Amino acid sequence: MIIEIPKGYTYMKEGNIIAFEENGILKMQRRHGKFDEIMYDVTYQQKGRDKCYYCGRNRNENQLLKITLDHIYPRSLGGPTIPPNLIPACRKCNSLKENMTPEQFRAYRKIKGEQQKDLFRKEYFRTKYFQERWVHILPEEWISQTTISDLLVSIDLHDTSTIKYKRTKEYYARCQQFPSPIIIDCHGFVLDGFTIVLYAKNNRIKEIPTIVLENVEVIF
Secondary structure, three states, X not given: OOOOOOOOOXXXXXXXXXXXXXXXXXXXXXXXXXXXXXXXXXXXXXXXXXXOOOOOOEOOOOOOOOEEEEEOOOHHHOOOOOHHHEEEEEHHHHHHHOOOOHHHHHHHHHOOOHHHHHHHHHXXXXXXXXXXXXXXXXXXXXXXXXXXXXXXXXXXXXXXXXXXXHHHHHHHHHHOOOOOOEXXXXXXXXXXXXXXXHHHHHOOOOEEEEEEOOOEEEEO
């Protein structure tokens, strides 16, 4: 996957350059925990902070309007924090969408009448628990399979006592698949999904679903 990087983009933290664009490549310092921050910032720079994608309201017309970033494919259903899956949305639309799939929210927004909308939401909440436990909805072209031995990891993977590890273990035991793909740079450096990598290594799982950001590179 190639993500769009604004030309000349730079992300700084506490006076230090954490990431920057060079010849269409997003180069990132090796810093665990900053990946989501950088992806949010790239998205704001690329897509703006002023207009809600869903309702069309604009901050130029209402200074009190708060624009957030919505995960188009919800995180609860495996949606990654990368620009193709993030869209500017006002707080009202973001809250209304909750963890709906894009298709569900499009259908909801087309409904006329509050009674019909309430019925739709009741039906959605009846299926929500099932979706979050079983459904994978990401576009197939986003995901590839990567051999675990080809991955590069910058942190010591050993702690199996975390809540994240427990949830990953339970999800895999139930579904025989992972709750979300991991994200790596063009050289196989793991950017997100460390707990999944740890579980896979501990259980000798040879391949894991991966989103490869082909124009992102971790630098040392």
